[in-house]
Amino acid sequence: MKHQQILDKLAARFLVQALDESFARAMNWSMPTKGGSLDMQNQVWQQILSRWNCVLQEEDKKEVSAAYKQKTILAMAVIAHKYGLNIDSILPQALVAIDALNAAVELSDDFERRSPQIKAFLQTPPQPLKRRPIMPDNITFFRPQDVVSIQYQKRFYVAYVHCDTGINECPVIEFYDGVFDHVPNLEEVQKLPARGAHYQDGRVRISRYAVAQMKYLPDPANQVKLIAAAVAQPPSSKHLETSIGLYALTDIFALQKALEYLFQTT
Structure with a gap:
């Protein structure tokens, strides 16, 4: 079997595409040489x-169905195997996902017939990559004046999309000064000011980020959610000092570290 043959049988084109792009980006930044050390593989999995x-x-089945979770786990195992990563930590879950998808008749008869082959294939040693994966193109379906929720470690941060770089390339976002334990509605965030970045000189400045790979709407990873569109009023930054540069270049993974820094006193 080939990896793409298995992925095609999942009938989840955008899930597979988004996962593949996540692995390609994580591998590209983390892979210093061909193959990859255990530390590198752990770093990729963490990202x-x-x-x-x-x-x-996700525990809400209305948000993420059991079948979608199972497809995600299986696709994750297949794509990681394709990229030469050790999948021992996720393999048992992937094998269970195959059985669950068959029991619920979620996929084709051909998937069920070939399930023993798929299981055997996933248990073969993955072949290390000889070169870095090609970085996915930067494109976004988010638009200026969108208000979005971004989940990280079960906390929800809210950002305003000011513009994008290039033509629909990377959204440039600014965070509201609030952290939630749920996806908030627009009324909960509209009166919040912008969150500024604290500098070593004691100043708190306007902080905006151009986020590569903040792409899909809806987001197959269930991380970024649109709260509202065409919100003319951005969060107020009158209390903040002028930013250093227009924005910081980052991506969907590095943004998480930026959140830790930006909200470190929250």
């Missing part, structure tokens, strides 16, 4: 799970 746990750990 992947920091985003895709928003699917795997």
Whole structure:
């Protein structure tokens, strides 16, 4: 079997595409040489799970169905295997997902017939990559004046989309000064000011981020959610000093570290 043959049988095109792009980006930044050390592999898995746990750990079945979780786990195992990563930590879950998908008749008869082959294939040693994966193109379906929720470690941060770089390339966002334990509605955030970044000189400045790979709407990883569109009024930054530069360049993974820094006193 080939990896793409298995992925095609999942009938989840955008889930597979988004997961593949996540692995490609994480591998590209983390892979110093061909193959990869154990530390590198752990780093990649940490990045992947920091985003895709928003699917795997979601308890609301209206948000994420059992079948979608199972497809995500299986696709994650297949794509990681394709990229030469050790999948021992997720393999038992992937094998259970295959059985669950068959029991619920979620996929085709051909998937069920070939399930023993798929299981055997996933238990073969993955072949290390000889070169870095190609970085996915930067494109976004979010638009200026969108208000979005971004989940990280079961906390929800809210951002305003000011513009994008290039033509629909990377959204430039600014965070509201609030942290939630749920996806808030627009009324909960509209009166919040902008969150500024604290500098070593004691100043608190306007802080905006151009986020590569904040792409899909809706987000297959269940991490970024649209709260409202065409919100003309951005969060007020009158209390903040002028920013250093227009925005900081980051991506959907590095943004999580930026959140830790930005909200470190919250």
